[in-house]
Amino acid sequence: MRFDVTDLRLFVSVAEAASITHGAAAANMALGAASARIRGMEEVAGVALLDRERLGVPLTPAGRALLQHSRIVLQQLGRMRSELDEFAHGLRGQVRLFSNTNALVEFLPAALSEYLMKNPGVNVDLQEHLSDHIVRSVAEGVADIGIVAGSVDVASLETFPFREDRLVAVVPRDHALAGRRRISFSLMLDYDFIGLSDGAALQDFLAGHAMRVGRRLRLRVQLRSFDGVCRMVESRTGVAVVPASAAKRLRRIMAIKIIPLEDAWALRRLTICVRSMGDLPAHAARLVEHLRQA
Incomplete structure (x- = not known):
């Protein structure tokens, strides 16, 4: 054949x-x-x-x-x-990196900036996807490296810990929910939501959990960044769910209240996954090591 x-x-x-x-x-x-x-x-x-x-x-x-x-x-x-290009012209390569929203927005910009400065001949094709799609893409060779939430099955892949973060509720400081010490996601569904734009992996993730309890997100506004989402929350337009790392950063400059979610899936252990480190080209393997140490 x-x-x-x-x-x-x-x-x-x-x-x-x-x-x-x-x-x-x-x-x-x-x-x-x-x-x-x-x-x-x-x-x-x-x-x-x-x-x-x-x-x-x-x-x-x-x-x-x-x-x-x-x-x-x-x-x-x-x-x-x-x-071969490494020997002929200096390193010229591309790494296809698929990431969920949390890692892409909160953790990857600084880490990738440092890597790209040290590796000027390498381009990184960074794409945002849901974690289960990322696992399939890495397993099938569509992506070189994936960063996923620890809730997905990565048994067929080689994995390394990356970061840990938690999804939290964000409400205005004078909101009816602001006095709560913890809150369930299902209770938040009684209120208008501020969300990320269509196609954002985190937005699809939250919509999926709403559907699992037979509800839908009452989206009033959708924006492209956590900064924009929290700014709309501050203006009393609705409530939101964002990573704790983003919420803590923005709480310093916005009148918002952070409430931990009590749902088990809110804890996000982010994991680097590859099919095999031994099969990666040298520049992609260096990126994995850089992300592990960053």
Whole structure:
């Protein structure tokens, strides 16, 4: 069975787009040529890789297996080129780092700034995702490094402790809840919420916990930063849930009250995860070590 690199790149593009048309465009290939290549791959494999449906081309079980192996092969080729570049031109590499909201906003900016200053030839592709998506992405080779909340299953990955933080309630100082020493998330759902913008991993996380108790967040305003969220809380527009590290920093300059959440999931042990340190290129392994020590 023989597939070349162009076949694998095309197949990954088609699989991620769930469309031969869009996959061909992403791979800079004519539609006819792309369709012929996919058919050729299926003939060589002796099994269908895609289900041709009216609204797309979802993967068959064999296609999902090929997608995982294709990503691994392409990632290894990229790492090979990166390692060779270290000898030829000085380090030129890229690390794809997926992180949850908490680590991305509160802990990574300073740590990454120091790393990038020490490694001017390396670029970091930093993306925000939910922790379960990050684990899958690292396991499948889509991401080199992940930073996730400790509540997800990372048994298949190599892991290292990163930070520990807690989600807390934030309310105006004169709010009806301000006198409480602790509070449950379900009680907060009786009030208007200030949240992060759609797509923020923490916002999706909180919305999921609201759904688990049969409720919905009553979102009045959504903003892009914890600073903006807490500023709206200070103005008595609503209540919010943010990391304790952000809340303590902003309490110094805003009239807000921090109330610990009593829910078990509020404690966030942040974990670095990789498929294998031994498989990472040198510059990515250095980033892991830097994050562990930062």
